[in-house]
Amino acid sequence: MQVNSEWKPTIVAFCCNWCSYAGADLSGTNRLSYPANVRIIRIPCSCRLNPMFILRAFQRGADGVILCGCHPGDCRYTTGNYYARRRMTLLFSMLDYLGIERARTRVEWVSAAEGAKFAATMNDFVQTVTALGENRRLEDLRCKA
């Protein structure tokens, strides 16, 4: 086992193609850095995020999962992030109810223009998850073997 101070969480960031993925690109273009353990998966819209994907990420060893989408009202598909917002609200509440640290999951609305917000969000999220330590409550032990 690695020493705690060196331990780095694995963060999966689901980004909608139109706003947040572009926002992430912009933070790259502006050379705004955030930790390398944040890995982005491109999805067409925040409403494409199936709760299953979040649980899957935790199962496979992710320590934090964040969803970034267009600001409410700005969805490329008009309504996608409104559905995503309800779904994630309920899912996160359920995870919390099951005693799974709610700070491991987050939703942040990041527009294509908010490269700085993207980087700041990721820095903050990594810090939060690092403080929580390894994901123990929703991992699959078979993935650790």
Added chain:
Amino acid sequence: MQGVKEKAIELLRSKSVDRVVGWKAGEFFYDLTPAVFTSVPEVEQSFVWSVFCAANLSKYLIAESRRGGKVAAFLKPCDTYSFVQLVKEHRILRENVHVVGVQCAGMCDMETIRSHGLSAVTSVAEQDGALRVETLYGARTLDRKDALGEKCRTCKSKKLAVYDELLGEQGCDEDNGRFLEVARIEAMTPEERFAFWRGELSRCIRCNACRNVCPACSCETCVFDNPDSGLRNKAAADAFEENLFHIIRAFHVASRCTDCGECTRVCPQHIPLHLLNRKFIKDINGLYGPYQAGADFDTKPPLMDFTLHDPEPSQAAVRGGGV
């Protein structure tokens, strides 16, 4: 009682329906099986309406309403919500079903009676609001409410959401504190909640009874059974999968679950699965306004709807937990 059996006979005899879905007598006084009756003699011989008719017959109507002809079904208040929800989802063909609403005072549950340390029960009789339970080893009297199943102890409503004819009186919404237990868990520390749910869910044997009995689970093939979904898991081979199955199942039925309580009733391991569904219901009520799935034929389930100013996910625990 209420002339339920007589109504079944009348409907078949008058040929107003071709089949009747009801409950059939078993080996004992309590082990009634949902059954389809097609003739008057069958009904006379084995149709039973008693305090052990807990099974929700709605889900059987998915198949029965498509079998041709008209089918009558006896639905208790709680069952009618499942019925409406299934009609709403185009699963039951409404025009082929004659709904006989039956008012209900709560159904007894044999597992609950056994949980009071009673074994080898040979009969249960209602006496002045109490239950006289005879066993091979003596008799005992139970309060009626102590013999009720969980779903009846916390009955949400005696109001039938739909019926073509009604036996008994139309009732009202009930307040039996069905969210108290959810609130109690919400009030725990995260560690306690985690320990509580691990304790409960680790008993799961993945028999799928909860899913298969659930009227909201009427998928052609469940994602957990479908090898192409990448999620198939036949057994809870890891603690994660115990969580996954129940979280995802609760999420899939969220905003469609009518809180009929069948999942908990049938669980052979006595896992309080209704507490997962009720958490979603409580959150939905608190965050998006009161909603009862299956109360009507038109409103959109809250997860398939939105408003421009819904609370953000970060507020979920604060608001959801506080209502």
Added chain:
Amino acid sequence: MQRIGVFVCWCGTNIAATVDVQAVSDALAKEPGVVLSANYQYMCSQTGQDLIETAIREHALTGVVICSCSPRMHEQTFRKTVARAGLNPYLLEIANIREQCSWIHKDRAQATEKAIILGRAAIAKVQLNTPLQAGQSPVTKRALVIGGGIAGIQTALDIAEAGFAVDIVEKQPTIGGKMTQLDKTFPTLDCAACILTPKMVDCAQNEKIRIFSYSEVEAVSGFVGSFRVTIRKKARYVREDVCTGCGLCTEKCPQKKVPNAFNLGLDTRRAIYIPFAQAVPKVAVIDADYCSMLKNGKCGVCAKVCAAGAIDYTQKDELVECEYGAIVAATGYNPIDLSGYDEFAYSRSPDVVSSLEFERLMNAAGPTGGTLLRPSDKTHPKTIVFVQCVGSRCSAEGKGKTYCSKICCMYTAKHAMLCREKYPDTDVYVFYIDVRTPGKNFDEFYRRAVEEYGVHYIKGMVGKVSPEGGKLKVQASDLLDGRQLHIDADMVVLAAAIEPDKSARPLATMLTASMDTNDFFTEAHPKLRPVESPTAGVFLSGCCQGPKDIPETVAQASAAASKVIGLLSKDSIVCNPCVAQPDELMCNGCSSCEKVCPYGAITYLDKEFRGPNRTTLLRRVAQVNPAVCQGCGACTVACPSGAMDLKGFSNRQIMAEVDAICR
């Protein structure tokens, strides 16, 4: 067995400086299914693309992963490259190792490790990619323009000019819109009617243009290339094909006390009326709210006097259904309701008017015949105070709008200038927060108002207007001099903020076009696609997209027209192949997907399936129209059984990425 080729781009030093590209291509070479892993300085260069093409052919690749810049940059480029080599363009995945890796990480080891992981995820995904074919759908060669103001007129004329049929739907009895009510236009001060009415006539005479006046859009279905629109032609109780527009009825009608909407209620008209002399179509219309014949069956004067026999009291609303290939929203704007601005005494004194009312008071065809008279006592005002930004640039909490209405500075300068020109003895004050005059010849215009016409421009807001003894006591502050001002004015003119027309919101819902919080239509991209709505086939013209002056509106109208012409000139449209796809065997027809689809792309079909033991089952299953579906994926999550999946972003593809990333 998959044969995947991995191509790692250096992007000069953009990637190679922080990512060890050789190590990345070496590591990815060991991934399952990878048969080739190469790296090159510029993958997007001709040589780089040739490298990929050659490799696809020589190694018979079944999938390609390119580790390079963002897919938003070069996905299309590389899709074409892959297609040129004979591979389906959707068997390509891009790992973004520039914007999301090399440019943000400084530590070479960390960046290299991350690049490998991102590459791995792309490989895991591409294993599950399937060849996708873009579908095609036909284009109906007719456009619909909703709104017949200057924006709609210009758009329609341009589309018709290109040879395509176009319909204008206008809710008023005449086309022309707000511009018909204007007197002069800035900065040239030419007469609005003189430049607008010829265009209105052009519309009426162009055989490619059909005008549905006094009509509204009732329902919209379909999608780009083949919209089906139901138009409600409101009953005007006058037969449009018979009325000659002689106007006799409008003189004989005994109901004289109808507020004249065209003059903003500053005078009256009859119950049967033609909005103004140059109306197009020049057809009378009966105001059902005031006509005694329609209300209580008594009168019938207009029918008696009409020589053409055009009056038809039994006329009903008529619904017309038409097909269109493209729709242009040109619903325009309105000044905000000022009744809430009590501090300016708008509701209390008739001499406090809005700028548009002032426009009518100055107009030769207006209620005063072009002589500026106070509405209260019909005298010449000697002191006029203009208040700018009424309801514009307000704080988010208060009443009013947060945005700048853009046109007020210029028209106020125009009004002030016109007053001083016509009536040199008037004192004209303009209170402003800022004077904003960007635009060709705009600032010169404003400066002329100040310097040549002697208009008093005062930076500061008017705090209060109180009508007292026939005067309007104006209390204001001069921010530059830091003193309180008290002016006894004869008239106060409020430059009201403008807002989108109320019909825009329901229309947006019908069109599934998105709107911002102010109910302005949202453009597909604020800079690069300013005249398109995000909904394919829906275009934006004029103030419905944001405040604009006339030249800008006309420019945008023509731009929208050119987009429409571009669309209509195609016989069919190529659709995005990454759309939802239901698995009929798994679908239980529950309608969850349909409920969340913003495009109405999902319908249901009762279909026969083979059941067990040689039985047949009739099942309700979802169908997705690939031409309508935009591929958001909302339905895929609403579907509990996973019967609905999204091509190009399938459940298994995304989970494969998750697995690879977390490994």
Added chain:
Amino acid sequence: MKQIAKTELDTLFAAITAEQKLYIPADDSAGQAQFTLWRPGLALSGRLNTARSAKDLFFPQVENLVGFRMHAGAIERVETREEPEDFVIFGVRACDCRSFSILDRVFLSEPVDTFYQMRRAHATVVTLACTRPEETCFCAAMGVDAADPAGDVTCWLEDGTLLWRANTEKGEALTEKLPMLRPCPADAADAQQARTRALMQKLPLAKLDLSAFGAGKTRALFDRPEWASLSEACLGCGTCTFVCPTCQCYDVEEFRDGSSVRRFRCWDSCMYSDFTKMSAGQPRPTQRERFRQRFLHKLVYFPENNDGVFGCVGCGRCLAKCPIHMNIVKVIKTLGVTHA
């Protein structure tokens, strides 16, 4: 025959635990008895039987078979089998004990299931005679004597005393290590046995008639029309299968994480719609066929291949647990009525 006071059970359990792992029926948080690893303070359940059967200890719901791992482009095999420690399972009822012999016929005949064999070899089974049967019990009809269960050791518990009788070498070996057990007369359990046997005869299902079933009855039963009505309400869940002490079907599944594979077996149920599904499809397309499979297997096919022994021990768990109260007794009674 030996004995120990009930109050000293903890001492007994502690002594066993000192040697090997001990599982006893104890109440879980939902109040049902389950075989639980004993730890000081864990009380023996007062319930007749456990909710899950004792087979779980020999044939667990999930068992890892083998693993594979990708390493530097090559695939290596990973051993996942763990040799279990010796363990004692205390409080097994006669019915569950009989189920072991049924499972043995399946798993210990060639080819031997080494996972099962290994666990059986490491286990010492201590049975406990019944005194207060449930109305759902019908072990007597299956030829089980609830008053005299088999096992390595047989126990009787009544009136504050636990009687202990070693039956096998394993049982003797265990007994020797338990000095707190004191000798008592060999007939100490006789009175209790007589009472239990009398009670068993009074149970509602004691006289269950099985004459219509057994080897050779396939033709007579396979196409009986009653299967349709018997199975019509079946939910197709696996409850009956998973609480059954004799159900032994399993499926082999794999868990893959992208770089490694874990192959495991897990219980399967013939009530499931994908049971034995093959590339050609599902051999039992509707619940009627699947339902029939379950009961004909226990009542006809198994006896046919196993010297007439029924694949049911009459424990009654499926009677208590089936969500719709359909069960083997109803099947036996319905089909037992022969047609004219």
